[in-house]
Amino acid sequence: GENVEQHPSTLSVQEGDSAVIKCTYSDSASNYFPWYKQELGKGPQLIIDIRSNVGEKKDQRIAVTLNKTAKHFSLHITETQPEDSAVYFCAARWLGGGSNYKLTFGKGTLLTVNP
């Protein structure tokens, strides 16, 4: 099955700086890589995703890059704001048998943006 490693586990930045979170995956059959943001006391929420036929995707201050050869993908947040403080999870979709809708999640990164 799929295995997703996420780094770092905690990240602290100053407001206005950039933040980068990196994930690696093990199964070359994975073709969908979403990122979820979890605010305190809430469930995770999708913020951006990328498919394996695209190398980069951007949405305002957030972007995701994918390197299929190296099997890693990254989340980039520019001009960070205090409201970006949250736990971020990466995930990969494992194409295995009839359960190809399952997501495998990384262990999460706690991002703190200091004002």
Added chain:
Amino acid sequence: DAGITQSPRYKITETGRQVTLMCHQTWSHSYMFWYRQDLGHGLRLIYYSAAADITDKGEVPDGYVVSRSKTENFPLTLESATRSQTSVYFCASSEQLAGASDNEQFFGPGTRLTVL
């Protein structure tokens, strides 16, 4: 539009008791999932369901039972709770679009369960 709800939001129980966590979604999504979230482990899949009456084990199914008699409900039962099942439990749902490779999962607000 209520979306996906979980109840109770907080539960304290004792070792050996049976506990059922409820999950309800109003979108008629085909797929539903149960995860547990623990520090250092992220989100781990317990059970999932592709449709009513179709369920399957995830990564950590031991000690849990699920059922899905109706599309909108996906209860999770701990038949004999143990301290190691103290966790935050999240239910999620998604729809599989024909020909699409992506399927956003929508998460509920979570249930914090403490087993004493």
